[in-house]
Amino acid sequence: MNIEIKARQRKTKRLLSLVxxxxxxxxxxxxxxxxxxxxxxxxxxxxxFLTVDFFPPNVSDVSNYVRPVLDTLxxxxxxxxxxxMVGLIIGxxxxxxxxxxxxxxxxxxGIVSFSRNVPFLVWASILVVLFGVGSMPGIFAxxxxxxxxxxxxxxxxxxxxxxHTMEALxxxxxxxxxxxxxxxxPQFIPGFISWTLFMFEITIRASAVLGLVGAGxxxxxxxxxxxxxxxxxxxTVITIMVVMILVVEFLxxxxxxxxx
Amino acid sequence: xxxxxxxxxxxxxxRFFFLSMIVLFIPCMLYLDLNYMQFKDGLSRIPDIVxxxxxxxxxxxxxxLAELLTSVIVAFLCIxxxxxxxxxxxxxxxxxxxxxxxxxNVLRVIIVIIRTIPTTIWVLLAVASMGFGxxxxxxxxxxxxxxxxxxxxxxxxxxxxxxxxxxxxAVGGTWWHxxxxxxxxxLSTTFLAMIAFKFEITVAETVILGMVGAGxxxxxxxxxxxxxxxxxxxxxxxxxxxxxFLMELITxxxxxxxxRRAR
Numbered sequence: 350m351n352i353e354i355k356a357r358q359r360k361t362k363r364l365l366s367l368v369x370x371x372x373x374x375x376x377x378x379x380x381x382x383x384x385x386x387x388x389x390x391x392x393x394x395x396x397x398f399l400t401v402d403f404f405p406p407n408v409s410d411v412s413n414y415v416r417p418v419l420d421t422l423x424x425x426x427x428x429x430x431x432x433x434m435v436g437l438i439i440g441x442x443x444x445x446x447x448x449x450x451x452x453x454x455x456x457x458x459g460i461v462s463f464s465r466n467v468p469f470l471v472w473a474s475i476l477v478v479l480f481g482v483g484s485m486p487g488i489f490a491x492x493x494x495x496x497x498x499x500x501x502x503x504x505x506x507x508x509x510x511x512x513h514t515m516e517a518l519x520x521x522x523x524x525x526x527x528x529x530x531x532x533x534x535p536q537f538i539p540g541f542i543s544w545t546l547f548m549f550e551i552t553i554r555a556s557a558v559l560g561l562v563g564a565g566x567x568x569x570x571x572x573x574x575x576x577x578x579x580x581x582x583x584x585t586v587i588t589i590m591v592v593m594i595l596v597v598e599f600l601x602x603x604x605x606x607x608x609x
Numbered sequence: 610x611x612x613x614x615x616x617x618x619x620x621x622x623x624r625f626f627f628l629s630m631i632v633l634f635i636p637c638m639l640y641l642d643l644n645y646m647q648f649k650d651g652l653s654r655i656p657d658i659v660x661x662x663x664x665x666x667x668x669x670x671x672x673x674l675a676e677l678l679t680s681v682i683v684a685f686l687c688i689x690x691x692x693x694x695x696x697x698x699x700x701x702x703x704x705x706x707x708x709x710x711x712x713x714n715v716l717r718v719i720i721v722i723i724r725t726i727p728t729t730i731w732v733l734l735a736v737a738s739m740g741f742g743x744x745x746x747x748x749x750x751x752x753x754x755x756x757x758x759x760x761x762x763x764x765x766x767x768x769x770x771x772x773x774x775x776x777x778x779a780v781g782g783t784w785w786h787x788x789x790x791x792x793x794x795x796l797s798t799t800f801l802a803m804i805a806f807k808f809e810i811t812v813a814e815t816v817i818l819g820m821v822g823a824g825x826x827x828x829x830x831x832x833x834x835x836x837x838x839x840x841x842x843x844x845x846x847x848x849x850x851x852x853x854f855l856m857e858l859i860t861x862x863x864x865x866x867x868x869r870r871a872r
Contacts (some may be wrong), residue, residue: 374689377682381743383694391739391748398738416737423637430634435871459856466853467846468817470729470827474834475842479658482652485643538623558729571730575737593688608622 389579394572406588407581414589417560417567420484421593424551424559424566428491433545435492436499443500444507447533457500465499469555474555476563487564491552506540507533541606546601557590567593656850661839669841671830673848679774681852683746683818684811690747691754692804698755699762700788706766706776708784708792716759723756728814729821736822746815748822754811761803765793770797816849 391416414502439457441447449452454578464472469490476486479602567590573584618834688771698716700706707713735749773791817825826849833842 375684379678381682381686383686383744383747388744388748391744392751394750395735395738399734419640423640426633426637429710430630433630453752462854463850466850466857468813468849468853470817470820471830471846471849474820474831474848476651478834478837479654480647481639484641485647485651488641488643496730518772540628542623554727558727563727568730571733575733581739587726587730591722594725595721595754604626608619608626 352546354367376427402580403584405581406584407579408593410582411585414567414570415568416590419435421553421556421566422557424484424491425549425597427489428495428552428556429545429549432492432495432499432548432571433541435496436503437541439496440499440507443504446510447507461497461500461525464493465501469494470558470562473559477563482563482565484565487559487566489557490564491555494555495548495552498551499544502544503537503541504568507537508595512555534554538607543605546605548602550594550598553594557594610640656841657822662843665843666840667844669844669850670830672829673826673841673845676824676826676829677816677848679743680819680827681812682748682816683743683823684808684815687747687750688755688804688808688811691758692749694751695755697757697763697812698759700792702759703763703766704806706787706792708863718832720756720760723752724760725755728753729818732818732823733821741822741824743824746825749823750814750820750825754807758803762800765796765799769796788822805806805860805863809856812856813853816853835840 353374365486378385439461442449442458445451445454445462446601463504471485472493476489480489482485510533514536515528518528518532556565556566557568557571560570563569569588571583571590574580574586618848701708702713702714702716702720714841731745731752732749735745739745739748769792773795774787777791778788815823815825815827819825819829820831822828826845830845830849833839833845
């Protein structure tokens with residue numbers, strides 16, 4: 350009896366969520382005037398566009414792309430380095446076992462969540478207004494976004510530290526600096542390296558996009574060539590970008606395997 | 610006497626890592642040649658812009674919310690369509706269920722390439738092909754989303770379906786039996802968790818896609834920035850922040866609940 354009622358309840362629940370889903374779908378299609386047939390025919394057109402207009406890649410300007418690639422890599426390294434330094438300081442103040450005061454922790458969490466949840470492309474375009482077109486707004490956008498991201502993951506890594514080690518050191522009468530040296534840092538370093546490498550991958554991907562809002566990097570080449578309808582050149586730039594990202598991913602993976 | 614307790618080679622490698630970080634950083638900093646005057650000018654402009662931003666008014670709120678809804682809908686439609694596609698493709702890619710090894714490997718390579726190109730670039734390409742508007746956003750997001758979902762679905766199938774697949778094959782089940790009776794029933798909750806996770810990421814992406822011309826709230830933000838209207842920009846940034854923050858909370862809740870139910 351009871352089971353039967355439960356089964357019926359579950360059935361109505363499932364039916365209700367299905368109805369809700371369909372209603373949401375229909376509303377969405379109506380709201381943005383989504384044309385399903387146009388969309389489905391758009392897919393083959395898009396694929397044709399990618400395969401016909403972009404091939405063969407025009408490699409006549411390859412030498413022009415060396416500088417943007419170097420720029421992008423330098424962006425990534427500088428932004429990752431500064432963001433990891435800022436993230437380290439904020440992370441230590443934000444983790445609940447190393448924070449100097451709970452109020453600081455709450456305040457920092459708010460700021461960090463803000464810097465992380467505003468998309469970095471928005472940061473970049475605001476900073477382009479501030480600093481003018483060039484590589485400076487791009488780097489600062491990456492640093493703001495990256496510091497937020499890294500502070501959070503560093504703080505989580507610090508919070509995962511084994512409390513027994515701390516307790517043992519406490520019992521021996523260790524000062525907080527000694528605790529830092531013998532308990533916190535050795536356990537935190539693998540997490541630090543791993544997340545910093547991950548951040549580097551993110552910055553490389555991100556700096557490919559930053560150029561679209563005028564903040565330097567290889568993305569500006571993509572935007573330029575597409576604005577001039579030189580799609581075969583765009584194909585070259587995208588290929589270079591893909592290779593660069595894959596190489597960086599491969600290298601960071603190798604470093605991670607070696608070190609941890 | 611001091612007794613060294615740290616692992617020697619690990620310590621050496623870690624020192625090497627930090628050293629190379631610094632060694633790489635300094636030349637890169639010099640290479641980029643950041644202009645100090647530009648930096649100072651930018652800083653001196655901050656008080657003025659902050660002052661303008663603080664004169665916040667809520668006149669633009671309805672417009673912002675309407676565009677925000679567009680952004681969320683683009684993400685929603687994209688996820689729905691992608692799930693349909695990736696569902697079929699995942700079973701072709703997963704090692705345990707693929708009808709053909711070569712096909713699976715070819716698809717895997719294509720997925721890696723699609724995944725490497727950032728989403729924003731995809732949308733830029735879609736806008737060039739289809740014209741401005743939310744449809745281009747859905748089209749551009751489709752490729753990276755499908756490739757992400759196929760990858761995680763296939764990994765899940767390979768991980769979970771081992772014994773079931775073998776058992777069904779042993780009693781002479783066909784490919785359809787393996788997929789619909791063996792793998793699907795045991796994986797629907799993990800799939801749902803994955804989809805919720807991807808939805809959160811996609812909303813974060815659609816919010817900015819307007820900046821490259823795909824409709825949604827990003828287009829408004831880009832307009833405000835290019836016309837130096839900082840007060841509505843502040844409101845827009847706050848709207849985006851609130852949405853993404855709530856999104857994170859909700860998906861965390863969903864994930865927790867699904868995780869509990871699966872156990």
